[in-house]
Amino acid sequence: MLVRRGSAAFAARADGPVRLFSVTVLVVVSLAALLGGRENLADYLRQVGLVTGIFCLASLGIGYGGAKALRLNEPQAIAGAMEVGIHHTTVALTIALSVLDNAEVAVPSAVYSVLMYVLATAFGHAVTRSRSSSTATTDRTVS
Template sequence: MNDSPLISVGLPIALAIIMFGLGLSLTPADFRRVARSPKAVVVALVLQVLVLPVVAFGLVISFDLDPLLAVGVMLLAASPGGTTANLFSHLFRGDVALNITLTAINSVLAAVSIPLITNLAISHFGAEGELGLQVGKVLQVIAIVLVPVAIGMLVRRRSEAFAARADRPVRIFSITVLVVVAVGALLGERENLGGYLQQVGLVTGLFCLISLSLGYGVARLLRLGRPQAIASSMEVGIHNTTVALTIALSVLDSTEVAIPSAVYSVLMYVLATAFGFLVTRGHARPDRDAGPVHESSAGEPRT
């Protein structure tokens, strides 16, 4: 499966299109918004970039995972929040503008954090003989993550009408790619799937719940409003697993490394939905002290 042109060429191209679509939804204002709510942005980014890898490492050590599965969990932890987090935040009355800002910044940081954390994991778990993100592969990660986002932003700047028309098709394409790749990764290891699910199912489930809880709990502890706390929880708890799957399959050439992300891509929808209902139960409206939910330039929360 890994050696097929569909994986080695098609999957990176598909991810580039997805990241291009993400770029089409972003503007420089999304980055400038950091100045207006720096506390919320810093809280979520510290959790995403620094705390989640530590949590993932602790879970991997505690459950004594196979080295390749351990690397897969660390790769998952390093992957950025995805545009799906914007949708969940919107559904549960979160601050969608904050999600958009975090997604934009995370997509830039991921080009550095993914190779760094993944290489450290490969080295620590002794997987150098089978894996490795050398300089060329690091540049490949940057190319398929960061460059398409930048191009998408440039296209949006030239033609907002085109960006608006492309939004829905790209979203449908993104979901389709995620489903196909996740199912393909699981089927590719179907002989070992039972054992893998037993090993990583609990780990990835716990990782998702801890991520959602940290995103919400730390934000509330630091006296951020409920909408911002919901946005933080969804951004921290819902990862762009397509990025992790693509890197595992086409860059690292390992289906086993892709398994944690494939399992997580299923669990996160169920757990994030349950978590969203839990934290919004009895709160039909956002906190009054949190201020209004920010809107995009189009006047509607962007999902």
């Protein structure tokens, strides 16, 4: 926000590279955590896959539903869903791996971060698709 306030043009130019960098860091940290325990990956998915998937979907739904309940517009509701659904897994992984030096503690965050990409993408696609189809239906009934 400070950069954008100081130089909106620079902030606009830096937006894409900063987003790419942040996603890359999250992927690298998640993969490192998963690869560190790759011999147990199937067990990890079996142990925490379902609960982390449910948590991710619930977070996305609560973020979206809460925004709609507050009468925010559709783009704001989608942004709210993504903000709530895409948790700070990099922070959790970093703390588990470096501060606590415990790969086992990092497992739920690592599994969540992998599932999060798939589920958040599917959720975003479903919400935007239902929005575009409802807009098309409204356009047809108005015409």
